[in-house]
Amino acid sequence: MSAALSGVLEFAPPLVLAALGGVLSERAGVVNIGLEGMMRFGAFAAAVGAFFTGSPWLGLACGALAGAAAAAAHALLSLRYRADQVVSGIALNLVALGLVTFLLEATFGSSGVSPPVPALPRDASGRTALAWVAVALPILLHLVFARTPLGLRIRATGENPHAAATAGVRVLRLRAGCVLGSGLLAGLGGAALSVGILGQFDARMPAGQGFMALAAMVFGRWTPLGAAAAAFFFAAADAFQRQLSFSVHAADLRLQGIFLALPYALTLLLLTAGAGRIRAPAADGIPYDPEGRS
Amino acid sequence: MGLFNIGGEGQLIWGALAAAVAGRALDLPAPLLVPAALIAAAVAGAAWGFIPGVLKMYRGVHEVISTILLNWIAIHLVHGWLVAGPLAARGSGSSVSMAGTDPIRAAAWLPRPIPGSRLDLGLPVALACAAAVWFLLTRMWLGFEWRAVGAGAVAAQASGIATRLRVCQAMALSGALSGLAGGLLVLGTEHRYPGVFRTGYGFDGIAVALIGGATAPGVVAAGFVFGAVRAGATRLQLVGIHPSFAELIQGIAVLLVAAPRLFAPLLIRLRALSRAPGAPP
């Protein structure tokens, strides 16, 4: 039991951080399909940073900054130039796929994995400091949303930007900040994969974790605590599935795919069943036009 | 029609699997087996595409979210379970099977009309599909109704168009095309559902559709360009250009398409300049 729990705490941070990033951006009204790409940039930059500085902590910082830089492109396109937010996110994922593959080879001369890089220190149960960040950050973000003027403004902006603007909120600036924060978190999540869990960068990273983070965000009804809980739950399913794959029984192995599909199927089921009650922020994905009427 | 089908990947996977199963299980002569397997692929893709349409129109689930979820459900169910378990090739033993399903019958292979060329019937089929979609959208009133729903759902509904039905149909057709693409890959290239299926065609498809301006001729053109970029990437490698440039170029192209406002001021200036050649800029 405790082994399973520590497995969850080991594998959950990337998912939790990215899911929180999704929550932050979408509660402000900007759809972020690009989480996967931001994680990829973050994972790679963290590995590079750790490799060349020798410090996993500096690597972590590099990862977060790379995620934020990718998010800046998303913010620029979707806010300043009012590009479709879904399209912009898809494009970001594609660019991340190609650019990182190229940079991996250019930097390390390999198309598969980077050389091992300094990894974050682990405690006796294999947890890194990020495990505790993954526990604390959802609570912190929840408090920001519920108890601060900033949180109130973010929530209002994601629901009705015109009302927020007439009340004196600077909508575009606030949204840009949330998208950057989202990228920072997703980048950190990606870094948690490379310098946290694996100790090297793998060309396949983040292997769909960004999309799973999106699912966790939806499953958690766009709330920090809900999304984090969903992310922990998905990570638990993942950890269980990993344990299965170590087992020798081929019969179990064949069920692996069902376990992997489960989080997505559950999210879809929840959306279908609770259609009326589970809704995205009302202005999610709708570009804000200051001159337009609501 | 104003809908995002990000589910191309999942629809393609089911289409490929359906073609692989049909191409193995049905004992028919080639002229019948190939179309039968392709139809199976299209039907499987259509079914997977129909789900988000229904969920959107009757339960209000946004198609972007549902299609992403359905992609991953398909990926894991097919790769992690069906192809590794119930449909795994016989005799692959208890080890992690990378072999995929049993190979399809030779009768189900897509013919290669030009001897010595890798070109198979997939290209003509794809072109025929593009022509059919173009015809449907611009020459048939059913396609006009789809476009009307995309251009103004409220007005379309008020004019008597059954918007819910049309949305579900369009999503299903979109799925059928993705499924067909999967079927073509299996019958033409893989000849089985492989243990490691190069995924990503579905995502390429979105990029191609976006860059093609969501019109059939534009999509064919963009598809060719990207096909060439992909195929060329392998060869460009020989002269030192990395194959990952394919994705990179694709992504940047999508970015450029995504933000027309980025170029609008530039275009206006160019137009103004061309109109008044002597005027200072």
Place this chain on the structure above:
Amino acid sequence: MSALELRGIVKRFGEVAAVDGVTLSVRAGEVLAVVGENGAGKTTLVGVACGLYRADAGTVRVLGRELPPGDPRAAIEAGLGAVHQHFMLVPPLRVWENVVLGREPRRLFALDSARARREVAESAERSGLSLDVDARVEGLSVAAQQRVEIVKQLWRGARVLILDEPTSVLAPGEIDELLRTVRALAAGGRGVMFISHKLREVLAVADRIAVLRRGRLVQVTAASEASAVQLAEAVMSASEDWSSTPTSTPTPSSSSLPRLLVRDLHCDDARGRPALRGLSFRVEAGEVLGIAGVDGNGQSELAEVLTGLRRPRGVLQLDGQQGLGPRGWARNPGAARKSGIVHLPEDRHGRALCLPLTLEENLSLGWQARAPYARAALIDRPGRRRKAEELMAEFRVHPPAPLARAGDLSGGNQQKLVAARELRGGPQPRVVVAAHPTRGLDVGAARLVHAALRSAAAGGAAVLLISLDLDELRAAADRILVLYDGRAAGEAPPTASDESLGRLMLGQAA
């Protein structure tokens, strides 16, 4: 010193002056009502006053301070608060959160919610508005949401309040309560500008009443010296000269069945409040029935019911055929159209046209599967083109370019396009539902539309002409039915006087 002073305000949209040289002032402690028809310039005037629009000429002063044009923040800072027709509220947030949004009281980094809740509750109480500060706005009635908007302005220190059509969303009991609140706010020393087109309310609440017509100030009278009848005349005086439109006599139907029979019809509006409350009438084939009434008395919902867009209860018959129920002709828009009901909707952008599509495509919308627009499953492109050119010539659509986009046409030409499609694009209609078909049209285009409506009637259709313009109804209708509060208030011949129609529109017996 005036609380709010508007001097020589001019605001043009393109060629049209929506507000044309209006000078008005609101004193502290007074309620100034501004009345006028739709399109008279009331909302534009409000927009200029609170900085949403930049005036082409004129100045706005609040408490003696001139406001910079087109700056809503400056207007708020100066003490001007506006409650718009569309509420600026965030539905999932609580009442107090909505009120303090953007100016939150803080304690260190945190929101001082205790203080915010206390202050909002005090603001509401002081002005006699009952409000649960912890309720979520989405669960509140429209009336309560309006109170939230008012409290929001008061909490922010508004000394001048502008209420834009505040009663148009309220039920009768709620209206009385709002009027009491408005009086109390004025008694407390605030200046209130009260925009409305409902004369009875205006007489009940205002100290002075200003009448706008076509962007100009027609009169300002003290409420004590004004009468409903005189105001109605001032608001509605002859706007257009329709007199040259020929009036035909209806052909009485031979059978006892009317073309359209409506009996005891009930339905709710989009917000779920009763809109039609037992409406009954009949229309014969060949007849133009004018539907008059102050906006919001059930006209829009009637049009939606008849065209299959809204489900009612009651009896609805077309030549004796049932309209309601799962097989009725009014079950959905497609079925209604198949039964020969055409619609010129009031919202022509959203409901009538697909703006990104071409003119010929829009002309075929609704008829796209029939000849001459289609042959079997295919679009008959030459047939569609011929028909489109014919229709555009007949209705003088400019430019007559079949491949232009509908969104690029002017409003008047868009309406001509809709009229052409509905009245002439398909088979001879059995019922025409025309909602404000000439709103925003110049006289020539309006005559064209009226002539087309009359000729549809002459061809055997029953025409329902919904309008707020009495002169239009007089010129084009055979009979005028007045709606009040979702019911038929009475019927009058087109020769009826403004006074008698005005009484019916105010819900008084003729």
